Amino acid sequence: xxxxxxxxxxxxxxxxxxxxxxxxxxxxxxxxxxxxxxxxxxxxxxxxxxxxxxxxxxxxxxxxxxxxxxxxxxxxxxxxxxxxxxxxxxxxxxxxxxxxxxxxxxxxxx
Amino acid sequence: xxxxxxxxxxxxxxxxxxxxxxxxxxxxxxxxxxxxxxxxxxxxxxxxxxxxxxxxxxxxxxxxxxxxxxxxxxxxxxxxxxxxxxxxxxxxxxxxxxxxxxxxxxxxxxxxxxxxxxxxxxxxxxxxxxxxxxxxxxxxxxxxxxxxxxxxxxxxxx
Numbered sequence: 001x002x003x004x005x006x007x008x009x010x011x012x013x014x015x016x017x018x019x020x021x022x023x024x025x026x027x028x029x030x031x032x033x034x035x036x037x038x039x040x041x042x043x044x045x046x047x048x049x050x051x052x053x054x055x056x057x058x059x060x061x062x063x064x065x066x067x068x069x070x071x072x073x074x075x076x077x078x079x080x081x082x083x084x085x086x087x088x089x090x091x092x093x094x095x096x097x098x099x100x101x102x103x104x105x106x107x108x109x110x
Numbered sequence: 111x112x113x114x115x116x117x118x119x120x121x122x123x124x125x126x127x128x129x130x131x132x133x134x135x136x137x138x139x140x141x142x143x144x145x146x147x148x149x150x151x152x153x154x155x156x157x158x159x160x161x162x163x164x165x166x167x168x169x170x171x172x173x174x175x176x177x178x179x180x181x182x183x184x185x186x187x188x189x190x191x192x193x194x195x196x197x198x199x200x201x202x203x204x205x206x207x208x209x210x211x212x213x214x215x216x217x218x219x220x221x222x223x224x225x226x227x228x229x230x231x232x233x234x235x236x237x238x239x240x241x242x243x244x245x246x247x248x249x250x251x252x253x254x255x256x257x258x259x260x261x262x263x264x265x266x267x268x
Contacts, residue, residue, distance in 0.1 A: 017184045020177045023170035025156035035150060065173055076180045084187050 006082060010068065011075035014083045018076045021069075024062050033059070115174035117182040124179055129166050136165055 006013070026034055033056060040049035053060060082101065091105040092098040100106055117124050132140050139162050146155035159165060166172075 013184055014188060017188070018177060018180050020181055021173070023173040023177075025152070025159075025170045027153040027156055028151075031150055031152045034152070063170075065168065069173075073176060073180065076184070080180070080184050080187060087187070087190060 006079045007075045009075065010072035011079050013076055013079040018072075021062055023065070026063050030059065030063060034063070113169070113171040113175060115171045115178055117175070117178040119179060119182040120186045127166075127172070127175070129172070132166060136162075139165055140167075 011018070033052070037049050037052055040046075040052070053064075085101055086103065089103050089105065090100070092100065092107065094106065094108045096108070098104075098106055113127065139159075143155050143159050146152075146158060159167070159169060160171075
């Protein structure tokens with residue numbers, strides 16, 4: 001993998017900062033929808049539950065943290081770390097090749 | 111969960127949360143919270159858990175805390191001006207490491223005695239390049255100047 005490449009499946013950094021969800025705990029306003037989804041899941045009607053989730057994606061996004069959320073955070077942090085490293089050149093004096101990014105200097109090796 | 115979701119970075123480093131599992135000391139609080147959720151009393155459950163201290167869980171405040179910290183860090187990084195990175199030329203075929211030549215923009219060699227590696231305020235700790243000698247097969251290598259291509263005032267040739 002090219003160390004200068006960013007991960008852009010879920011993150012747009014540094015072109016764009018993270019989009020905040022402004023999460024909120026489930027309250028009585030959204031409770032009927034949540035109860036309906038849970039009921040369908042309990043009955044094993046997973047596809048129907050997934051369909052309802054998809055239809056109410058915008059509303060539920062503030063209340064549900066799923067794998068995509070964690071993947072997004074991971075990418076945002078990963079890209080931020082890469083961007084920060086590229087702000088300053090590093091010079092390594094190491095016998096083994098270090099974890100360089102483009103523009104760094106490695107002095108060493110055989 | 112008494113968790114402040116705001117991030118104060120870069121004015122200060124945000125404090126660690128030390129997220130942890132709940133234990134027997136707060137099992138009653140968690141059970142009551144779960145009881146309210148099981149009965150569909152979501153708003154009441156949310157208000158109840160917000161008033162508790164030293165309770166950790168997957169609540170909105172904690173997730174907002176993470177996103178706010180990422181956002182502030184990214185904003186801080188994007189506001190910083192990029193640092194110019196000196197171009198490095200290293201010809202491994204002819205010049206071993208530690209044979210360092212620095213060119214100015216007038217194509218004149220700098221005085222190597224002015225260059226110090228790992229410089230510190232303590233003069234005895236600094237390393238003058240004159241102290242470096244390079245031997246290949248017991249024969250000391252003579253430093254010779256061969257200009258790298260495309261040099262400029264930012265070029266460091268190693």
